[in-house]
Every structure is written in structure tokens, then in C-alpha cells.
Amino acid sequence: MNLTSTVTAATNNAKKAFLDISHIDMVFPTPTGGFTALKEVDLQIEKGEFISLIGHSGCGKSTVLNIVAGLYQATKGGILLKNKEVNEPGPERAVVFQNHSLLPWLTSYQNVELAVKQVFNNTMSKGEMKEWIEYNLKLVHMDHAMHKRPDEISGGMKQRVGIARALAMQPEVLLMDEPFGALDALTRAHMQDSLMEIQNELNNTVIMITHDVDEAVLLSDRIVMMTNGPEATIGEILEVELERPRNRLSLAKDLEYNRLRSDVLTFLYEKQRKVENISTKANVAPSTLKKSVNEK
Amino acid sequence: MSSTAVNMNRSTVTEKMLKVFKSTLSKITNAMLLPVIGITIFVFLWSIAAQSIHTSLGEFPGPNAVVKQFSSLYSEHVAERDKAEAFYQRQDKRNAAKLAKNPQYVTKIRAYTGKETFLDQIITSLITVTCGFLVAAMIAIPLGIWMGLNKRLNASFNPIVQIFKPVSPLAWLPLVTMVVSALYVSDDPMVSKSFLTSMITVSLCSLWPMVINTSIGVSSIDSDLLNVSKVLRLSTFTHIKKIVLPASIPMIFTGMRLSFSVAWMVLIAAEMLAQNPGLGKFVWDEFQNGSSDSLARIMAAVVVIGFIGFLLDRGMLQLQRKVSWNKSSVSV
Numbered sequence: 044m045n046l047t048s049t050v051t052a053a054t055n056n057a058k059k060a061f062l063d064i065s066h067i068d069m070v071f072p073t074p075t076g077g078f079t080a081l082k083e084v085d086l087q088i089e090k091g092e093f094i095s096l097i098g099h100s101g102c103g104k105s106t107v108l109n110i111v112a113g114l115y116q117a118t119k120g121g122i123l124l125k126n127k128e129v130n131e132p133g134p135e136r137a138v139v140f141q142n143h144s145l146l147p148w149l150t151s152y153q154n155v156e157l158a159v160k161q162v163f164n165n166t167m168s169k170g171e172m173k174e175w176i177e178y179n180l181k182l183v184h185m186d187h188a189m190h191k192r193p194d195e196i197s198g199g200m201k202q203r204v205g206i207a208r209a210l211a212m213q214p215e216v217l218l219m220d221e222p223f224g225a226l227d228a229l230t231r232a233h234m235q236d237s238l239m240e241i242q243n244e245l246n247n248t249v250i251m252i253t254h255d256v257d258e259a260v261l262l263s264d265r266i267v268m269m270t271n272g273p274e275a276t277i278g279e280i281l282e283v284e285l286e287r288p289r290n291r292l293s294l295a296k297d298l299e300y301n302r303l304r305s306d307v308l309t310f311l312y313e314k315q316r317k318v319e320n321i322s323t324k325a326n327v328a329p330s331t332l333k334k335s336v337n338e339k
Numbered sequence: 340m341s342s343t344a345v346n347m348n349r350s351t352v353t354e355k356m357l358k359v360f361k362s363t364l365s366k367i368t369n370a371m372l373l374p375v376i377g378i379t380i381f382v383f384l385w386s387i388a389a390q391s392i393h394t395s396l397g398e399f400p401g402p403n404a405v406v407k408q409f410s411s412l413y414s415e416h417v418a419e420r421d422k423a424e425a426f427y428q429r430q431d432k433r434n435a436a437k438l439a440k441n442p443q444y445v446t447k448i449r450a451y452t453g454k455e456t457f458l459d460q461i462i463t464s465l466i467t468v469t470c471g472f473l474v475a476a477m478i479a480i481p482l483g484i485w486m487g488l489n490k491r492l493n494a495s496f497n498p499i500v501q502i503f504k505p506v507s508p509l510a511w512l513p514l515v516t517m518v519v520s521a522l523y524v525s526d527d528p529m530v531s532k533s534f535l536t537s538m539i540t541v542s543l544c545s546l547w548p549m550v551i552n553t554s555i556g557v558s559s560i561d562s563d564l565l566n567v568s569k570v571l572r573l574s575t576f577t578h579i580k581k582i583v584l585p586a587s588i589p590m591i592f593t594g595m596r597l598s599f600s601v602a603w604m605v606l607i608a609a610e611m612l613a614q615n616p617g618l619g620k621f622v623w624d625e626f627q628n629g630s631s632d633s634l635a636r637i638m639a640a641v642v643v644i645g646f647i648g649f650l651l652d653r654g655m656l657q658l659q660r661k662v663s664w665n666k667s668s669v670s671v
Contacts, residue, residue, distance in 0.1 A: 144567050147665065148585040148664030157581060158571055161573060
């Protein structure tokens with residue numbers, strides 16, 4: 044509805060971002076009137092960029108992602124992908140869901156196959172498809188369990204297959220909704236390394252939602268920090284100019300890494316501290332944190 | 340329990356063996372012994388109760404009388420088959436003789452018109468119930484899927500389903516009978532009217548559990564899986580084939596099993612009134628016949644009806660196990 048105005052705005056600014064999240068508002072209808080979840084979310088993303096969305100629960104990160112995916116329609120504003128408006132879901136914006144969302148009655152291979160068949164039905168032969176499916180499963184190191192069903196593999200493995208399925212669609216933008224949120228810390232670290240390795244090879248455009256500050260700093264080119272809802276919007280954007288390939292061990296002592304990390308922490312726990320249910324302990328934590336930041 | 344470690348070790352081994360032994364024993368007890376005990380007690384009580392009930396057709400049949408009737412029903416079946424065989428032989432002979440006399444003679448082959456035996460009636464009943472059930476499934480499952488996919492359709496159809504679901508087959512039967520005799524007019528009918536009436540009544544009554552369960556199964560599919568389908572832009576057909584059907588198979592089968600039980604129950608009543616030559620008609624004919632054996636024969640039919648119903652349900656369960664991806668969702 045607001046397409047023409049956003050298009051002209053985009054051309055006027057003469058910035059042709061690869062993915063343009065343009066002045067988005069999101070209002071959910073509730074029995075007591077509209078609830079404004081997002082207000083004026085505006086973000087331009089370049090091709091090959093890895094963006095993390097971070098913020099407290101309920102701040103509307105997932106809503107942003109779902110709007111980009113086309114699963115929700117923004118109330119105001121819109122999404123432009125390569126200067127075309129997005130208003131329905133599609134495989135060029137593949138989603139890695141939080142809880143893997145594999146079809147439980149299909150094997151890993153068949154889950155990826157469903158996506159590949161749908162996207163490359165007219166451009167690939169059967170043999171090529173098979174190769175492509177196997178290539179993607181190999182990429183996430185799941186080639187050994189290709190013919191196992193989701194209930195026969197672990198949580199981390201399921202998430203790998205979910206990523207393989209998304210990658211196999213060769214998306215323009217890869218959307219990940221807390222992809223490692225449900226995994227234990229060790230598996231999560233392992234998955235992050237895998238993801239960096241894949242990203243190194245494919246250089247996808249990625250938007251990832253996360254709760255994990257380390258994850259955000261380690262993986263992203265930019266960290267988009269969102270303010271608390273209602274009327275959540277982008278609070279700060281942090282450029283992460285750490286050299287790639289990144290190594291979690293050597294970064295742990297890296298000054299720049301720690302500065303970025305504490306910036307994010309300061310934003311989350313000081314500027315955007317959740318006002319509700321603060322215990323005395325929670326009050327102590329940010330101040331000590333602040334001190335350590337100042338010392339540097 | 341022993342106090343030293345060595346003794347502990349030894350005793351744990353024996354204990355383990357004992358445990359395994361005990362658990363197998365309890366499994367056998369649970370699976371075999373207890374049902375046998377239950378059935379024995381039931382038969383005992385039945386025979387005592389039967390002796391003290393006197394009807395106008397004699398004593399109420401006890402287990403003995405019923406067993407006797409089983410063997411007599413079987414020998415009647417054999418005798419009837421022999422008669423039929425003899426009839427066809429005579430007919431062949433007669434035709435051959437006529438052909439020998441006059442080569443232009445067009446042979447007439449007539450079917451044997453003796454009465455159906457108990458076994459024939461069982462088979463007729465099975466065919467009728469299967470046809471009725473299949474017709475119902477062919478309507479109910481697509482309708483249920485459609486209702487599950489479309490909230491508005493569901494809202495508009497659900498009241499109708501809920502109202503028709505509790506209707507007794509006996510209420511439908513007169514209507515179905517009249518409609519069938521009005522519409523099914525043919526000089527050379529493929530199937531008899533009574534078959535059609537019973538079958539349609541069975542369908543009408545077994546439709547609803549399938550519709551309800553299928554629509555619930557479809558409408559309660561995990562929204563994440565629906566989002567996957569949306570992101571992949573699956574066509575409606577692929578969406579149904581790849582996501583909706585597999586996801587709702589457990590619920591569809593629950594509905595089918597419920598429906599099949601209903602169908603089997605309805606069938607007996609429908610056959611009684613529609614005079615379709617099946618088990619229902621057998622019971623009715625024996626009741627009308629009123630011989631001293633009648634009650635025992637009806638009781639034999641009751642046992643057979645129950646047993647077949649049980650087997651049909653087990654059959655559906657096996658089928659469900661075979662097609663369902665989620666084996667743990669399949670329960671007795």
C-alpha cells in the first residue's frame with residue numbers, strides 16, 4: 044500500500060541497498076485496540092553481510108524476521124529485496140526456524156530434497172539434484188546421517204539439517220531465528236564454527252536473531268540492537284570489524300572483541316534494561332560491568 | 340542383601356536373573372493367563388445365569404448350547420454346499436443331454452437358489468460393511484481435510500456434522516430405503532436393493548467420526564511446518580500430499596478406527612431391517628423362526644459378531660502401524 048512512497052524514498056536517497064527494510068511499523072490487533080510492536084524499523088543491508096538482531100525477549104526481533112520472510116505483512120512501510128517489494132514468503136528468503144521444523148516423517152535427505160525439488164525443479168536434472176542435496180548435507184557435516192529421520196538424530200544435528208535445507212534453496216537472504224537457541228553451550232559453539240566456515244565459503248547475506256552476545260560479536264558484520272517493546276525500534280547499530288576468519292579462542296583475549304562485547308552488554312543491560320522484576324542482584328550487575336568498561 | 344562386595348556381586352547376578360525371570364513371567368501372565376482366567380470366569384457365570392433364565396423358547400442358551408450350534412451351523416454350511424454342487428451337476432447333465440439331442444439348443448444356466456448359510460452371511464456382512472465404510476471414507480477424508488484447511492468451511496459445516504453424528508441408523512433406514520427404491524430402478528440390477536440400503540445406512544453413520552477426526556488432525560498441524568510449506572511456496576496439492584496428509588495420518592486413522600467400529604455395529608441393525616442377507620438378517624430370521632435352537636444360534640451370532648468386530652479393529656491398527664511415520668502415536 045505504501046509501495047510507491049517507499050520506492051521513491053529509496054530512489055531519492057540513491058542508495059540501492061540489496062535488502063531494504065524500509066520504515067516498518069507493525070501493529071497487531073488486540074481486543075483492546077492495536078498493539079504497536081514495531082515502530083519505524085529502518086535498516087539497509089548489503090549483499091554478503093552478516094547481520095545479527097539482538098534485544099530482549101518480546102522486543103519484536105522475530106517479528107522483523109517474519110516480515111522479511113513474508114510470513115507477516117508490515118502495517119506500514121515495506122521490504123525491498125533487490126528493489127522489488129516482498130509481500131509473501133518465498134524460497135529466495137529461506138528461513139532456519141528456531142526449532143528446526145524438519146518434517147518428522149522424512150529423512151534428512153528427503154527434507155532437503157523437498158526444498159531442492161521445489162526450487163530447482165526446472166533447472167536441475169535428477170542426478171544434479173541428488174548431488175546438490177548431498178553437497179549441502181556435506182557442508183553441514185550431516186552426510187553420515189542422510190537417511191535418518193529427525194527423531195533419530197540429536198538436536199544439533201536436526202538444526203544442521205535445517206540449515207542445509209535453507210542453504211540448498213540458494214537463498215538471496217538467509218533468515219535465522221535463534222538457530223542455536225535450543226542447543227547446549229558446547230554444541231552451540233560447534234555450530235557457530237560450522238556456520239562461520241560455511242559463511243566463509245558461500246558468503247551469504249544473513250539476518251540472524253540471537254540472545255547470545257558472544258554469538259553476535261563472533262559471527263556478525265553488524266549487530267543491530269533493538270530497544271524494548273512496545274514500539275520497539277533499532278536502538279544502535281554496532282559495526283564489527285574483526286578480521287575473518289575469526290577464532291573464538293584468540294578473540295577471547297582480543298581487546299577489540301571485548302570492547303564490542305561490552306558495548307552490546309551495556310546496551311542490553313544498562314540502556315535497555317528490562318524494568319520489570321529487578322532483584323537487587325540485577326541492580327549490581329550493570330554497575331560492576333560499567334566499571335570494567337570504564338577501566339578500559 | 341549380603342554385606343561383602345563379593346557376595347554382593349554374586350547376589351546381584353542371581354538377582355538380575357531372577358528379575359528377568361520375573362518380568363517374563365509377569366509378561367506371560369499379563370498377556371495370556373489373565374485373559375484366560377477372565378474368560379473362564381465369564382463362561383462360568385454365563386452358564387449359571389443361563390440355567391436360571393427360562394424363556395418361551397426354552398432355557399437361555401449357555402456356553403454348551405452355543406458351541407453345539409457352531410458345529411451344527413458349520414455342518415449345515417457343508418450340507419448346503421453339497422446340495423448346491425449336486426444341483427449344478429444335475430443341471431450340467433441335463434444341459435449336456437439336451438445339447439446332444441438338439442445341437443441348436445441354447446443352454447440355460449440357473450444359479451442355485453438355496454438359502455444362505457451362516458458362513459455366506461458372514462461374508463455378505465463383511466462385503467457390505469467394507470463397501471459402506473469405503474464409500475464413507477472416500478467422502479469423509481477429503482471433506483475432513485478441506486474443513487481442516489479452511490476455517491470458514493469448518494465453522495459452517497461443523498454444526499451439521501455435530502447434529503448428524505448422534506443419529507441412530509434406525510432413523511436413517513426408512514428414508515434410505517425409500518430413496519433407494521425410488522432412485523435405484525433397473526431391470527438388471529448389479530446389486531440388490533437391500534444391499535444398497537444397508538451399505539448407504541452404514542456410510543451415513545460411519546461418516547462423522549472420520550470427518551471430525553480428520554479435520555481436527557489437519558487443523559492442528561504445527562504452525563512451523565505450515566511456515567516451511569509457505570517459505571517453499573508449495574502448491575496446494577504438494578502441500579496436502581507432503582505436509583498435511585503425513586502430519587494428520589494418526590488422527591485420520593483414529594477416526595477410521597472409530598468409524599469402522601460404528602460401521603460394524605450399524606450394519607447389524609441395518610441388515611435386520613433391510614433384509615440384506617448378512618448377519619443381521621440371520622439374527623432376525625432366527626428370532627422370527629422361534630425354534631428351540633434359535634436363541635443358541637443368535638448367541639452364536641453374537642459371539643461371531645463381536646469377534647469379527649475385534650479382528651476388524653486389529654486389522655485397522657496393523658494398517659495404521661504400517662502407514663504411520665510416528666509409531667509411538669499408534670496405541671491400542
